Amino acid sequence: MTSTAAVPTYQADIYTDEALLEPYEHYRALRDLGPAVWLEAHGAYAVTRYADARAVLANTEDFHSANGIALNEPANSAILGCTLASDGELHAHLRQVVAHRLTPRSLRPMRETVTERADELVAELVQRRSFDAVSDLARALPLSIVPDFIGWPTEGREHLLRWAGANFDSFGPLNERAQQALPQCGEMAGFGAEIVRTGNVLPGSLGASVLESRDKGDITTEQTMMLMLDYLAPSLDTTISAVGSAIWLFGQFPDQWDRIREDPSLIPNAVNEVVRYESPIRAFGRLAVNDTEVDGVPIPAGSRVLVVYAAANRDERKFTDPDVFDVTRADAVHQLGFGYGEHGCAGQALARMEAESLLAALARTVTRFELGRPERALNNLIRALGSLPVTVHTEG
């Protein structure tokens, strides 16, 4: 695939350590270059403007997920057939097996558990005053909720974060990070296959219902293995990223924290704003299956298209003062951090519930977050902090 003269090109590798640490100037440059920009280093068209990103996600006829999600062939082959990497009727069928367990209504019984755990966790950390907002807070809640919810056996849980991180690394270009990740993705797939073979999942869990669907003949054994991993891998790092970023942002912008404390009903919007401002998932790809176009830029059939959520969410064509963190932003709900359309994040209700519960618990007691020196965890797909020392101040 070569670029045509009409198509703007961009030379820089946007997956180097430096670019992952400071991505936003790259994204601005890409947005300014055009609706679709040929990335020389990655052999893909980047779509970085909000309206175009949303349009590509909505156009599932021309832009497919199968063989399109990752920026490299081995990863695309490895995930082929999972919900994330399927299209049309197959996708709708697979999604239906699981998504109904993840709707806000189905999750209602979970709210009490999630709220209680968030309250307990925050109470303990507030008492300690100084803690790591990533390992002690952001990781602790999802890890105490999600594996049980999915029904993952207790043995093997120690690998979950490593596997999930590897999964996301593998979706990037075939750089060193992705190459190191691929064997670990294999480990995770092997573990998932073993669970399906032995039926070793917690009763009543999402995993158990996936196995029931297999037993009823709704899905094949191979699809069952895919579904076991489909919702586990993405449900940890993403939420962890958002919660870590939230504390980092509220530490830097204490006036925004005051707003939340004055009016906790802003918390759901604040979660949207965190996801807009520091999108946990940087980008997902698509495969153009027809000769098509993005806002006038021709895209030949067979092209890879990278939809950069994190760039779209900072698009000045869509959001006023996009680099300002504002929990009262009226259109924060339009953020594309959860994707959009057919493939829109099925687990977003649970993610929102976790993040909202933690912020609500913190807002009741914490007046200020005093930040230590943050460290980034570099991943091809996930933008997240690896460590964030924080000291919390409380009233009185």
Next chain:
Amino acid sequence: VQISVDYTRCEGHGLCEDQAPEVFSLDDAGDLHYRFEGQDVPPDHATAAGRGAASCPVAALKVVP
């Protein structure tokens, strides 16, 4: 302007209701009720309806000009 609702695609995320409770509501079963089904949205509700439709994360709501 009309809003088309794809009820099979709706998963009950409820963001439309947060945005425009006077136009969209979820019942106790989690099913979506759209106030102006099959008719033009009255002008005084058009902004709210559009805001609700734009917030749908799974594209079950679409604005039909």
